[in-house]
Amino acid sequence: MNDSPHIDHAQLQWDDDGQPVSSVFGDVYFSRANGLEETRHVFLQHNQLTERWHQLNTGEHFTIAETGFGSGLNFLAAWQLWLIAAPADAQLHFVSVEKFPLTKTDLQRALALWPELGEFTAQLIDAYPVFVGTGFHRLSFMDGRIKLTLIINDAATGFAQLLATPHPAFANHCATIDAWFLDGFAPSKNPQMWSDELFTAIRQLSHAGTTAATFSAAAIVKQGLKFAGFNIQKVPGFGRKREMVKAFMEQEPIVDHQDSLQTRSYSPYPVPWTIDAAATTPAEKHALIIGGGLAGCTSARTLAERGWKITLVERHAELAQEASGNPQGVLYAKLSPKSEAQAEFNLHALQFAQQFYCSRWSDIGEQCGVLQLAHCESExxxxxxxxxxxxxxxxxxxxxxxxxxxAVAGVPLSLNALYFPKAGWINPRKLCESLTNHSAINVVVDCSALILEWDGDNWQINNNPGLRAPVVVIANATDAKSFAITQHLPIKSIRGQITYLPKTAASGSLKTLICSEGYIGPAVGGLHCTGATFNLKDDTRELRAEDHRTNLENLRVPLPELLAEWEELAVENLQGRVAFRCTLPDYLPLVGAVPDEQPMLEEFAPLRKNSRAAIHKTGSYHKGLFINIGHGSRGLAYTPLCAELLAAHINQEVLPLPRELANALNPARFLIRDLIKNKR
Ligand SMILES: Cc1cc2nc3c(=O)[nH]c(=O)nc-3n(C[C@H](O)[C@H](O)[C@H](O)COP(=O)(O)OP(=O)(O)OC[C@H]3O[C@@H](n4cnc5c(N)ncnc54)[C@H](O)[C@@H]3O)c2cc1C
Known part of the structure; x- marks a missing residue:
């Protein structure tokens, strides 16, 4: 996993006209003459966006990639044009790499110069993320019609993270870019950005028909674009600029990778088992989803917003009756100073989830903040x-x-804490109901998926022709084990019990969520929800008095005064709920295409002897079969981003996570690890 070093925000000066200038690069962010008109001339017009967007089919997506997000002006101008020129149900993906992001205050000040973009600016500023290091930020606007992937990194590294693998022979097995906005500071001011590595990534991410436009006509840019495989043309620049460059890729880029395929005893590149080279998006965008918990419902919603027809199958009479059935769950994910996969994923997931819920809070819970107390030495x-x-x-x-x-909690606390002001508690059942309330989602309840079969074109559940579609998403948590096709997955079930406690005079003033050994939230309907216990290899569904005692005991350090009253109660009479978490040995979820076990074991067998064996083959995955499970104790934080990742895999879009992080969730990872450890 890459380090996620501290990032620097852009250092700005403001000139006499109130326009931002970079103190570091000594260059302007946009044309002093008229930045918005320049954007329209250089990037929108010379990528022929109006004409191309008029020709898009319903439900299609179009991807723009940009060097240098800066003030976001190009993004906002593209967004504005998209609403005029593209079909109402098409999606714009805008990917932008920025090494020195503006602070929110500077962004606000810079964009105030363009009042005509005001309605878009306000939404961008609301969603503008907190930058904690390098990484991806996927923002979604207008119910997913506009998606921004803001990559904080230098341009070449950032775009390389969109590639399928660093292995040159397979790098381009990924979503490609339709139009490039080569912006950023001029080559004379920032030569490092316009590197060979950047143009290599541009070549690998382009396809026949990709266009590019840049304000610069510098030799380094023209040579770079030619090297990337584009035909270039000099055209008049904007305002007083004599020339700019537009470019067109006529043929699929030729990648010279013969050297990387030479037979060697070991490969300098990662073995490309993560790649599903046969993946395609079916003509009929119809998916069956098995499981009506958080994973199934978030998956249903994200696909429906991309124009997919969804049939969601749930075995119970209502949604969210298993792990997602507690009345209150905490939106929380543990932060870490490290930059390993778990830490990076938690941070990406928490930030994505906070944006995902921001317009939904009033229907699903309360954004009351979360306090994580320093309740023990390790904490x-x-x-x-x-x-x-x-x-x-x-x-x-x-x-x-x-x-x-x-002061935040409204009850006495004697410990320091981390305070997450944008988090809160959510009723997962209400969330599932709200997510599936969409015209493209058909929920079929009282239906247990027992048989899952592929007939050559479609998947079919229980031999029922009414439950037939080219894509299936398995989102039934630990019950994924019941299908022969996913039996090999090392799924673990962890029992958890929560306890309901009556509101007291003292506890009634609790107004935020408090997490320490367990958690407790503000009372709802006269009851607090506290928990949860954690028991592996335990399938008891009945409530246990001893588990209520554990939940009460966990309140002793953080809330001794409140506990004193609850300790008077007879634990045998307390109410609560038991459910089972689904988890994997590395505590990361499992999201993506389901591997075809036998061919995978055969193709990658040399890994048993040599973990760096030179195997120049992609993985074997079941066509149209996907999985989204393993959310452990963090379903509320994890499922929104996992659903977004899943939808990107299914719909062949740019991923919302850096490649290495998406690979860390790949459902084939345990097969490969077992081979390397010689366990299979
Ligand atoms: C006690 C406890 C406390 C928790 N507290 C929190 C918390 O505070 N914050 C947090 O973020 N997370 C919490 N979690 C974790 C969170 O609840 C889970 O991560 C999340 O609910 C998982 O959602 P899911 O959709 O993967 O699984 P589930 O909610 O279990 O959904 C799976 C669904 O699949 C259905 N199904 C199974 N097999 C079939 C089949 N063959 N056909 C049709 N349907 C099928 C099931 O009926 C079920 O509805 C807690 C979990 C527990 C157990």
Missing amino acids: RQLHTQLRGKFSSADELVQFVDAAQAT
Whole structure:
């Protein structure tokens, strides 16, 4: 996993006309004459976007990639044109790589110069993320009609993370770009950006028909585009600029990768088992989803917003009756000072989830904030270690002392804490109902998927012709084990019990969620929900008094005064709920195409002897069969991003995560690890 080093925000000066100038590069962010008109001339007009968008079919998507997000002006101008020129149900993906993002305050000030973009600017500013290091930020606007993937990194590295693999022979097995906006500071001011590596990534990410436009007519840019396989043309620039360059890729880019395929005893590149080279999007966009919990319902919604027809099959009479059936869950994911996969995924997932829920709170729960108390020595140390990485991320997390925590919580607290102001509690059942309330989603309840078969064109459930579609998503948590095709997955079930406690005079003033060994939230309907226990290899569905005791005991350190009253109650009479978490050995979810076990084991057998064996083959995956499970104790934080990732895989779009992180969730990873460890 890449390090996610501290990033620097752009250092700006404001000139006499109120326009931003980079102090570091000594260059302007947009034309002093008229930045918006320049954007329209250079990038929109010379990529022929109006004409191309008029020709899009219903439900199609179009992908723009940009070097240098800057003030977001190009993105907003493209968004505005998209609404005029593209079909109402098509989606615009705008990917932009930025090494020095503007602060929100600077962004606001810069974009105030363009009042005609005001309605889009306001939405961008609302969603503008907190930057904690390098990484991806997927923002979604207008019910998914416009998607922005803001990659914080230098341009070449950022775009390389969109490729399928660093292996040159297979790198282009990924979603490609339809139009390039080569913006950013001029080559004379920022020569590092316009590197050979950048143009190599541009070549690998383009296809026959891709266009590019740039304000610059510098030799380095023209040579780079030619090297990338584009035909270039000099045309008049905007305003006083004599020339600019537009470019067109006539044929599929030729990638010279023979050297990378030479037979060697080991490969310098990762073995490309993660790649599903045969993946295609079916003509009929219809998916069956098995499981009506958080994973199934978020998957249904994200696909429906991309124009897919969804049939969601749930075995119970209502949605969200299993793990997703608790009345209150915490939106939370543990932060870490490290940059390994789990830590990076948690951060990406939490930020994505907060944006996903921001317009939904009033229907599903309460954005009351979450306090993570420093309740033990390891937690205290963790909070200290987090200070470096998160000290300027107040919108995401704040470091509060006991007095501040008390003010936030409304009840006395004696411990320092991390405070997540944009988090809160959610009723997962209400969330599932709200997500599936969409005209393209048909929920079929009282239907247990027992048989799953492929007839050559479609998947069919229970031999029922009414449950037949080219794509299936398995989202039934631990029950994925019941299908022969996914039996090989090392799924674990972890029992959890929550306890309901009556609101008391003292507890009634609790107004935020408090997490320590367990969690407790504000009372709803006269009851607090607290929990949860954690038991592996335990399938007891009945409530246990001893587990209620554990849940009460977990309140002793954070809330001794409140506990005193609840300790008077007879635990045998307490109510609660038991459910089972679904988890994988590495505690990361499983999201993507389902591997075809036998061919996978055969093709990659040399890994048993040599983990870096030179195997120049892509993975074997079942056509149209996907899975989204393993959300452990973090379903509320994980499922929105996992559904977005799943939809991107199914719909062949740019992924919302860096390649390595998406690979860390690949459903074939345990087969490959077993081979490497010689366990299979
Ligand atoms: C006690 C407890 C407390 C928790 N607290 C939190 C918390 O505070 N915050 C948080 O983020 N997460 C929490 N979690 C975790 C969270 O609840 C889960 O991660 C999440 O609900 C998982 O959603 P899912 O859709 O994957 O699984 P589930 O909700 O279990 O959904 C799977 C669905 O598939 C259906 N199904 C199974 N087999 C079939 C079949 N063959 N055909 C049709 N349907 C089928 C099931 O009936 C079920 O509805 C908690 C979990 C537990 C157990």
